[in-house]
Amino acid sequence: DNVRMQDAYIGFAGCASSRVGRNIVWKFLQKNWTKLVERFGENSRFLIVFVESCLSNFADEKIASEIQSFFDSANTSTVIRAVKQVVETIHMRSRVLKRDSKAIEEYLSQQ
Numbered sequence: 372d373n374v375r376m377q378d379a380y381i382g383f384a385g386c387a388s389s390r391v392g393r394n395i396v397w398k399f400l401q402k403n404w405t406k407l408v409e410r411f412g413e414n415s416r417f418l419i420v421f422v423e424s425c426l427s428n429f430a431d432e433k434i435a436s437e438i439q440s441f442f443d444s445a446n447t448s449t450v451i452r453a454v455k456q457v458v459e460t461i462h463m464r465s466r467v468l469k470r471d472s473k474a475i476e477e478y479l480s481q482q
Contacts, residue, residue: 380417384424396425397434404445414449422453430464 383399386392400407400421411417426438435458442454 379411380421380424383421387425387428393425393428397429397438400425401441404441404447408447413447418447418450419453422450422457427457427460428464429461430468432462432465435461435465 383396387396407418407421422442429435429438438454438461439458442450
């Protein structure tokens with residue numbers, strides 16, 4: 372209640388920028404999505420920004436499926452496009468990681 376609505380996502384986005392933090396934010400979102408929708412409104416831009424800034428850094432196909440399933444059941448029409456874009460981004464990151472992981476590993480081992 373003490374954080375202005377337009378600033379509410381910033382802490383979450385910062386936390387989601389790290390590997391450990393993004394898992395924490397994803398668990399928080401799953402547990403508290405209904406409360407977030409109630410607080411900010413079903414048509415709030417905050418929900419879109421939250422999804423885009425807090426979930427797009429994953430690179431795991433399993434997480435992409437979890438995100439898609441969660442939002443399919445959450446039935447929040449405002450975030451449909453954002454979820455689709457996030458899931459596509461995660462799939463792309465996963466493919467790049469699979470394709471380039473050996474080269475990255477070799478490069479880092481030489482440093």
